[in-house]
Amino acid sequence: NVLRIGVIGTGAIGSDHIRRCTQTLSGAQIVAVGDVNSDNARKAVSSYNINAKVYDSGHDLIKAEDVDVVMVTSWGQTHAEYVLSAIKAGKYVFCEKPLATTIKDCQEIIEAEQACGKRLVQVGFMRPYDKGYRELRNAIANGDIGMPLMVHAAHRNQSVGENYVTNMAIVDTLIHELDVLRWLLEDDYVSAQVIFPRSTRHTHAKLRDPQIILLETKSGIRIDVEVFVNCQYGYDIQCAVVGEKGIVSLPEPASVTMRSDAKLSKSILTDWKERFIDAYDIEVQDFIDSCLAGKLTGPSSWNGYVATVAAEACVKSQETGKVEPISLPNCPSFYK
């Protein structure tokens, strides 16, 4: 039994998911691809030598009879329309983060999904599948550090392009922490504030970089996250949770220790694709297996909605400089 997948958006992560479905994972076949830039779609077909039809319209791809499930890996602002279209077609859909860029669009998605009576959406939050984050979560849940009090985190990219602007530090980058930290702490956010330190000279006019995001949770845990997307030196994800009797930190990715040239050193990764490669593999395999079994269990559209609610408060604070409240309705039983 093979799951036939159609992929909308064949850029960096779309192509990488096509590669993993084709070469690494089992149970799936890419039968359709689409991209507003049709050269990208054709390139994905030839690079991975797949037998997939190229569609001009993502909506036609979703409707195609031989497409069982959909993967949305286009730019964030385009996710909502494709996810809604997949729900309308009654097809499972894996949507890269963010689920949508506005709260209103996320609400529309969770309403449409609930009206369908069955979970159809998995959001591409892969960190809950990462071994390091899972060990952190277990250590906290086991009480190894006592009650958690503070989190110090950093999300650093080596560099970003001119299209990456100030609010994307939140909606594109911090969104991973917004999702994973509430999962890690089993808590919800109540407020957010964004602070701008001195800017790096490696940024451009439309991007304030770095940024510091301060979050507070219901139980009073204080979180600081540094987002620094032109840090130059590498792709670096840090997370330390300080508890009453100890600190637990995200492990560094495995790398050899080098003694050479009168130095003792370890390499730092530069590409997000490598940093979470195992997590992406497990996440997408989980999606494939869940679709074949007829029941999704990974990050839901509720998780996508909650992250977007928190992101919107952060973006507001970028403009006001103030502490902005975050309030959420109760999670419907459908998503529990």
Ligand code: NAI
């Ligand atoms: P990209 O720019 O490399 O690729 C996006 C592709 O989508 C491009 O080929 C573009 O032509 C196409 N596209 C844009 N609008 C479209 C539309 N309306 N219909 C069809 N195709 C369309 O971007 P990248 O880095 O691959 O990011 C894509 C999405 O994946 C974003 O939402 C991003 O946030 C997410 N992402 C998630 C990561 C993760 O760690 N989970 C890592 C990188 C990206």
Ligand code: NAD
């Ligand atoms: P769990 O049901 O024991 O607990 C998860 C809790 O976190 C629930 O309260 C749930 O509502 C919440 N949650 C789940 N995903 C979330 C997210 N993305 N953001 C915020 N809150 C979230 O589940 P678990 O076994 O700890 O699994 C957590 C995630 O890892 C799930 O997405 C699951 O599908 C996946 N998973 C991966 C593996 C693996 O081997 N990698 C194994 C089991 C589960």
Ligand code: ISE
């Ligand atoms: C990108 O879209 C991702 O999701 C990466 O994981 C993140 O590190 C990067 O900042 C985003 O632009």
